[in-house]
Amino acid sequence: MNYEISKEAIDIQAIINKVVRRDVGAITTFIGTVRELTKGKKTLFLIYEAYESMAVKKLEQIGKEIEERWQGSVVAITHRVGRLEITDVAVVIAVSTPHRADAYEANRYAIERIKEIVPIWKKEHWEDGESWMGNQLETVAYPKGRPEEKDLNE
């Protein structure tokens, strides 16, 4: 169960424990927390929604991509859904690798891929309204109906 969508607060240590190995000395984590200000606008809280069964599959896919690309790596990812307050942890990515440079690169790859292909959406709530967030610039279109190779490998 290295890839999960969680309705409860994420236990970071538990995610790290999933990637500890006797023969691997480097673990990196990425922890995404809810930020109060985005472009000067004050967020009160967030709602994360997921297409849960597909989101877990896509997290697994990202893990497989990493384990193929960075030999000997082990990955665990948990993304939270539901209502999150400022500073709450939205996502934890843990990656262990034999070489420490890889642990950073592979982890970075995971967060970028999550933002591309994992069906999870964020609704920001402000004092004066609320809105579903698209990808950060809303500039990516999928004329063929799915992500293209180009998008997937960036």
Place this chain on the structure above:
Amino acid sequence: MNYEISKEAIDIQAIINKVVRRDVGAITTFIGTVRELTKGKKTLFLIYEAYESMAVKKLEQIGKEIEERWQGSVVAITHRVGRLEITDVAVVIAVSTPHRADAYEANRYAIERIKEIVPIWKKEHWEDGESWMGNQLETVAYPKGRPEEKDLNE
């Protein structure tokens, strides 16, 4: 107390908590664990020794370097000393930054700098002996008696 040398097991969550900020959404950690095999040789356990007061100063220096180079970043580092078993956590580096790419780069910078300038030494114990480890290749000489600018900026 964001920079510490610890004789006890490191509480990773406690280190992360030191860098959580309301206006920062990205935190990375690096967790260095004790590896069983190094170049095919089986380690039984390690002893870490530090020149503790200077090590804390050098960790603080690394934190300052990062906070100057990556605007808005916050750093916390704890390194353990004493006897460590296989998979025990030797070092935890937590960095929060406004932009996630910076969180990876700044964290990577911290571990590389620790390996250059922080007075901590590792003694490996094997079935057939023990030895203090130098820098990984033992190729760096300091003819002037201290690290040179070139070494410090690599």
Place this chain on the structure above:
Amino acid sequence: MNKVMFFAHLRDKVGKECLLIEASGKTVAELKAEITKEYSLDKMDTVMTAINEEFAGNEEIIQDEDVIAFIPPVSGG
């Protein structure tokens, strides 16, 4: 029959989490066009489609019992 799922702003616009539609034999593009028209959806060129939890191209033909999901630009992480 086919289950068609909506998320995020599409769910708000359609007003339902899912619909039951007879879509077998249609392409993804055809179904997308129908739904777009019926619910006056916009920016549909940024919306991906999944069949049975895998991303699907516009030309793919929907089979009976396939579960279709329209996936707006994601914002997890």
Place this chain on the structure above:
Amino acid sequence: MNKVMFFAHLRDKVGKECLLIEASGKTVAELKAEITKEYSLDKMDTVMTAINEEFAGNEEIIQDEDVIAFIPPVSGG
């Protein structure tokens, strides 16, 4: 008087954590050479020196009460 500290393999070789030596007026290089000779130390070109917990160059002159530390290649992390 000056406290001179040793770590890791240097400590093992010297057999002590620290020495009390009258070193004021000497340069770091001079003190290093004396110690190297007295305790038959080798690879001393890879050993850094700290005065009062800051790295110091070979030409720096030691003052009374300065704490000197010989810092073998570090292996933390």
